Amino acid sequence: MTVDTAVLAWLLDTDPALRWQVERDLAGSPPEVWRATRARVATEGFGARLLALQDDDGQWAGGAFFPRGYDGSEPGQPWKATTWSLNSLREWGVDADRLAGTAEKLAENSRWEYDDLPYWGGEVDACINGYTLANGAWLGVDVTENARWFVDHQMDEGGWNCEWVEGSTRSSFPSTLNSLEGILAYEKLAGGTDELREARHRGEEYLLQRHLLRRQTTGEVVESYMLRFAYPFRAFYSALHAVDYFRAASLQDGTAPDPRIAEAIEVVRAARTPEGTWIQERRHPGAVWFEIDVDAGEPSPWLTFIATRVLEWWDARDESPVAG
Numbered sequence: 472m473t474v475d476t477a478v479l480a481w482l483l484d485t486d487p488a489l490r491w492q493v494e495r496d497l498a499g500s501p502p503e504v505w506r507a508t509r510a511r512v513a514t515e516g517f518g519a520r521l522l523a524l525q526d527d528d529g530q531w532a533g534g535a536f537f538p539r540g541y542d543g544s545e546p547g548q549p550w551k552a553t554t555w556s557l558n559s560l561r562e563w564g565v566d567a568d569r570l571a572g573t574a575e576k577l578a579e580n581s582r583w584e585y586d587d588l589p590y591w592g593g594e595v596d597a598c599i600n601g602y603t604l605a606n607g608a609w610l611g612v613d614v615t616e617n618a619r620w621f622v623d624h625q626m627d628e629g630g631w632n633c634e635w636v637e638g639s640t641r642s643s644f645p646s647t648l649n650s651l652e653g654i655l656a657y658e659k660l661a662g663g664t665d666e667l668r669e670a671r672h673r674g675e676e677y678l679l680q681r682h683l684l685r686r687q688t689t690g691e692v693v694e695s696y697m698l699r700f701a702y703p704f705r706a707f708y709s710a711l712h713a714v715d716y717f718r719a720a721s722l723q724d725g726t727a728p729d730p731r732i733a734e735a736i737e738v739v740r741a742a743r744t745p746e747g748t749w750i751q752e753r754r755h756p757g758a759v760w761f762e763i764d765v766d767a768g769e770p771s772p773w774l775t776f777i778a779t780r781v782l783e784w785w786d787a788r789d790e791s792p793v794a795g
Contacts, residue, residue: 472784474591475747478775485772486516486763489565496780513569513792517763521556522569523712524760529576531760535583535590538758546632550705553581553590554599556760557606561656567610575608593617597624597631597646598706601653608660618657619679621650622670629677643742644681644693646666646709647674655720675720683713683735698738699752702764702773708736711742715777728788736785739778749774 474482474497491508494500512518525531533539533553541549559569574591583599588733591612593600600620607614626632630642631650654671657663684692694700704712714735721728721772741748742749748770764773 472779472786474779474783477776478747478779480774481748482776486519487511489772489776491564493776497776498768498781509564510566512563513565517761518560518563518565518760520740520761521614521766522565524556525573528580529553529573531539531580535581536704537584545758548705549758550703550755551758551760553577554606555705556603557610559763560610561606570610573767574612578612591617593620595636596633597617597635598633598649603649604653605660608657614657614661615690618654618661618664618667621654622666622677625673629673630686642677642712644678644697645706647677648708648713649706650674651678651720652716655716655723659723662729675717678732679729682731682733685711685719698744700739700749700771700774701751701753701767702771702776702777703755705755709777710738711749711781714739714781714785718781721784727750728785732785736782740782743778744770745780746770747775 479493479498482699483490483498483676485493487508491505491512494508495502496506496669508763512523521531526533530550532553534541536552536554538549577590581668582588583590583594584683585596588594591603591607591614593603593614600617604614604617604621607617621631624631624635626635626640626642628642630644630647632639632641632643632644634643651671651674654667654674656662656669658671681687681693684697686693691714694708696707700711701707702710714732717729744750751765751767751774753767765771
């Protein structure tokens with residue numbers, strides 16, 4: 472698949488947080504070009520705005536996972552607190568040096584809402600621990616014990632479930648995907664271990680056996696929301712979110728795309744509009760600092776970039792994978 476010239480120009484006319492990725496992964500720009508754009512994320516647009524909202528104690532909105540004082544009365548999950556803000560800055564490509572001192576401040580000042588546990592120790596939720604693993608590795612924290620948590624808490628099926636502490640023994644699609652993303656980020660940033668890579672591959676196999684979408688028992692699509700796309704992905708599972716992860720894992724491992732993701736790939740392809748874009752299908756409810764993508768019903772630059780990149784990777788699967 473080749474990106475349309477007009478679509479590419481549209482994607483390049485965006486915030487530096489997205490533009491540098493378009494330059495690198497779709498436009499074929501030389502490293503000096505996309506790296507210069509990436510450096511601007513901390514000083515312009517989304518990245519600069521979010522950095523400016525950091526509290527003096529290192530947190531955002533005064534809390535680890537929820538804003539200080541959150542009582543659950545607002546619709547949806549609020550996306551303003553420390554973990555979500557760190558996730559965004561890391562995913563946008565902000566250099567960790569721009570957050571010098573943040574890791575130490577969080578170690579001193581931030582506690583999880585669950586049992587008042589220290590921030591960098593993680594807690595019991597697999598998704599939260601995945602985010603903590605990735606963000607800790609990014610900011611230079613020793614999160615070896617966080618990585619070990621995923622080995623110790625992997626379900627027999629191969630995945631993870633945030634509700635294990637309530638007694639669940641079955642793996643969950645969203646929990647597994649969020650865990651895998653954290654593990655993969657840790658491997659890229661800190662190197663990982665053979666034991667952790669084995670756990671990652673087992674987790675991937677759990678999703679692959681189900682073609683990223685279907686119950687193994689009945690063959691039915693697990694949830695209809697998996698076929699609808701919205702950005703930011705947050706903690707939500709979708710076919711696009713899943714295949715985007717498998718692209719990254721394939722490039723990390725230097726392996727060809729697994730044929731079992733073909734159905735999810737075609738779900739992504741079928742959502743492409745005649746103009747070569749993808750539509751924002753919904754907004755995940757919950758308070759945000761500011762919006763980074765379009766309203767529901769409009770062509771989304773972020774979804775279009777991710778979907779186009781995934782399809783280009785899939786359609787070139789007979790070629791040798793190149794790390795990116």
